[in-house]
Ligand code: 5GP
């Protein structure tokens with residue numbers, strides 16, 4: 179799946195944040211169950227799953243939240259979504275799934291490293307809490 183999408187721009191990593199759980203997971207100092215990785219993206223199972231399938235898809239680059247992105251991240255953001263769709267397909271979520279990007283305090287974001295939740299394997303309710 180590494181060739182899922184070829185990104186035109188080389189990655190520009192601003193370095194890992196010293197106190198960021200997801201940066202530590204990406205570098206391997208905190209263990210995780212990885213399910214996919216490529217040059218730009220790392221995906222792993224959520225430690226506290228809210229559905230039979232609950233994966234987290236994160237950029238290797240430390241970006242605090244969706245609200246901290248600008249147009250130069252459009253390709254990366256598209257890649258994160260495509261990885262989510264591929265992982266959903268691999269897991270047989272043909273009936274559907276949900277991709278969530280909690281952003282900021284009101285959005286319920288608890289880890290300040292941009293991440294997509296891929297949730298599936300059960301019917302989701304709406305609206306979310
Ligand atoms: P947020 O609330 O920021 O949208 O989501 C953060 C997610 O990260 C939560 O679903 C939480 O269970 C997950 N999480 C927090 N710490 C860890 C960890 O150390 N390992 C893994 N695999 N997931 C974590």
Ligand code: ZN
Pocket residue numbers: 194195198199200201202239240241290291
């Ligand atoms: Zn980070």
